[in-house]
Amino acid sequence: MPTARVDLHCHSTASDGEYPPADVARLAQAAGLAAIALTDHDTTGGVPEATRAGEALGVRVVSGCEFSVKAPWGELHLLAYFLPPGHARLEEFLAGMRAARHRRAEQIVERLRRLGVVIELADVVRVADGGALGRPHVARVLVQRGVSVDMNDAFGRYLGRGRPAYVEKPLPTLQQVAELVHAVGGLALAAHLGDHGTEGQIRQFQEQGLDGLEVRHPSHYPGTERRLTKIAERLGMAISGGSDWHGDKELGDSHAPLGGLDIPMEWLEKLEERRATRSGETVPQNRKAST
Numbered sequence: 001m002p003t004a005r006v007d008l009h010c011h012s013t014a015s016d017g018e019y020p021p022a023d024v025a026r027l028a029q030a031a032g033l034a035a036i037a038l039t040d041h042d043t044t045g046g047v048p049e050a051t052r053a054g055e056a057l058g059v060r061v062v063s064g065c066e067f068s069v070k071a072p073w074g075e076l077h078l079l080a081y082f083l084p085p086g087h088a089r090l091e092e093f094l095a096g097m098r099a100a101r102h103r104r105a106e107q108i109v110e111r112l113r114r115l116g117v118v119i120e121l122a123d124v125v126r127v128a129d130g131g132a133l134g135r136p137h138v139a140r141v142l143v144q145r146g147v148s149v150d151m152n153d154a155f156g157r158y159l160g161r162g163r164p165a166y167v168e169k170p171l172p173t174l175q176q177v178a179e180l181v182h183a184v185g186g187l188a189l190a191a192h193l194g195d196h197g198t199e200g201q202i203r204q205f206q207e208q209g210l211d212g213l214e215v216r217h218p219s220h221y222p223g224t225e226r227r228l229t230k231i232a233e234r235l236g237m238a239i240s241g242g243s244d245w246h247g248d249k250e251l252g253d254s255h256a257p258l259g260g261l262d263i264p265m266e267w268l269e270k271l272e273e274r275r276a277t278r279s280g281e282t283v284p285q286n287r288k289a290s291t
Helices: 021-030 047-057 088-114 121-128 135-144 151-159 174-183 199-207 222-235 265-279
Strands: 005-010 033-038 060-071 074-081 187-190 212-216 238-241
Touching (some): 005 021, 005 060, 005 265, 021 047, 033 047, 074 174, 088 121, 088 135, 199 222, 238 265
Parallel strands (some): 005 033, 212 238
16 A cells, blocks of 8 residues: 655745645645645635645645745745644734735835836735745736746846845844744644755754754755765654645746655644644554644
């Protein structure tokens, strides 16, 4: 019997993904996945819908979120798992992050206008359709207007770090986010570290509350995955992996199809065991990771 597979990094229209949360669960079932973690940027808003759909389809949905925090090189993404949607303290923090995203989108649109690329913030908000605003929404408007040929072109010419319309966003520290995640019963893992993941740097992150590393990601070469996995083992940290799937039209270089990477159910089970140990719970053998 084949080993059950999971995908612990994917996005919906609650942030910058292409598909509504319920469709993400449906597509996960079609891809043969036993579980997914919905990890939208700065929101857990899509989790309840995805969870309801997943329960009807036999797909576990782990409540997750992708946070952005300060790093020595600029910005680090954190994948948080087992978050309680609707938790007052968590939602207050996330609302502040989404407000900062809106202000950043305004600034990006203004920079584009100065470059002679005239788009409206209203167009970006329309494309986001209620999701947490991000640069991909601006990129989609640029593609729709024919300014850019595709998403990679939009980021390469205008929106990527160091490009003329790039705007830094105010970022919390890793320690601030890790403390929040732990306070509500979750785990915090560093997403797609790549070459930034030196052992010395990861030790510092661990001291600041980091629980583990996303070792398997489309942007990681096999050697990168092996190196990060060995570091995680030496430091007693958790590991995770996922496609970073945003949809089927805009894969780019750093995303894969939903379920496109081989992530075993065992990784999710070990994450759940670690979460239970941290909170003093016990995990029965047959317990489903549905939170």
